[in-house]
Amino acid sequence: MKSQTMVRVKQKQIAQLVSIGKRLDGRELTDYREIQLEVGVVGRAEGSARVRLGKTEVMVGTKIELGEPFPDVPDQGVLTVNTELVPLASPTFEPGPPNEDSIELARVVDRGVRESKAIALEELCVEPGKKVFVVFVDVYVLNHDGNLIDASALAALAALLNTKMFNYEVKEGEVEVKPGYTPLSMRNYPIAVTFAKINDKLIVDPWLEEEQVMDARITITTDKDGKICAVQKGGYGCFTTQQISEAAKMAKQKAGELRKLVVKG
Amino acid sequence: MSQKKPEKLIDKNDVRNDGRGLNELRPLKIEVGVLGNADGSAYIEQGKNKILAAVYGPKEAHPKHLAIPDRALLRCRYHMAPFSVEERKSPAPSRREIELSKVIREALEPAVFVEYYPQTSIDTFIEVLQADGGTRCAAITVASLALADAGIPMRGLVAACAAGKVEGRLVLDLTDTEDKGGEADLPLAWMPNLNAITLLQMDGSLTIDEFEKVVNMAVEGCKQIYGLQKEALKAKYVAVKEEVEE
16 A cells, blocks of 8 residues: 555646656656557457556457347447456456446547447448347456556557458358458557646646546547547546647647557558 | 438538528527426426436435545436437446446536535436437536536536537537438537536547537537526526515
8 A cells, every 4th residue: 555645745746747847757748658569469369469558558359259230230240349447457446347437448449449430340241230240349457557548449459450350151141150361351540649637738648646646638539541530538627729729639640650559561 | 210311411501401500509498497306407408409407415425435535526427218219228327328427527527616515425417308419518508507506616607519520511519310420529518617628529530620620619609508508597596586576
């Protein structure tokens, strides 16, 4: 257990440093922590990836199964994103049904992938209105040290790019699995960039202790063409329109840098 | 029964299906103090949206371990009635409702002086009776009035409104059909007294330039809604005054 007094002192220091453009860990306000990326870390999964963002660690596995389409888009496959804040990742995570933080995290990751139309879902239709493939993206947080959204979104994209789809043939409405695999068809590469607002300044990639000090956060997800495809504000503070514009421009730039780590060539 | 989707959502003269211009809000009707038991309540109709909000508190926080030593616990529940949408919605809270409850709470909390009521809870209940796009925004607009009606000290009201892009044009206050058929939807909550955004979400596809325009458009919409909020709040007290003078 850390002493509450020490926590307060450190929080005050973090806030004071940010106001003069510095951070406790020596980063610039717009720097990410070191990012390590591994793909294909779980052989049983159709696709997988593990991202380390500083001490934050997230694993994502994808599975593809047969299921039913949504009634409003009968001719498209289904994307399902789920997150597990597993208790081994933080003293603040508890076992049980997903809480609102976990649901928000899943929905923000989902929105980025969905709205950028990253997966060619229309290629995953077997029989319109009846049978389609469901792509399950399961985000597993292994160590929580802040900015779970960016780490999870990055790991989800890397896992999807690593996903192999089994070959199949449709015989009398039934799917017959054939030997061999083809990569899941991907068209876009959404990248989430999160900013925390501390002392009226925006900082990129807040770590846990910065998150505990921040007034609010904003996540801006941009696609490969630099278009914004998802936004989510969180926390109890507020932003000015100027700060939002500033964040949008910076997000586009930072996303370009991060995308190079995941999308080769 | 499901209605057929119209072929075009906006005609060549920039008139939308419901007759509105691009920059026009749906008709709004707001009433404050509509429920007997609640400490504060309000009702809003924004186009076909019909939403009720009620506030109970500040009261002792239950369960006790949730009480915060130096401020009130603001709780918020956004819930849709099973009959509020085309296909019956299960009354159990969906993932969408849980997320919306969270972002609505975070949109309202900057407005409330939670530090005045340590150890207590302020519970905000929002029931969507009929939904037609933009319910989270209308919910924030009406919930902030219910908080004010409960006499809870606030830094100001919160007004919310969405803007987005439909068939290549930037539009204000999207209906459900426009949201589903359009390219982007951006719900935003605005506190005029702080000149600040307290809720911002977006899904779809916008260039940075369009994004900035849509944000400003939504802020302008919020300013109009703020005017109507103030009128509705005053109207309640005019009615009370008349009653007393009779």
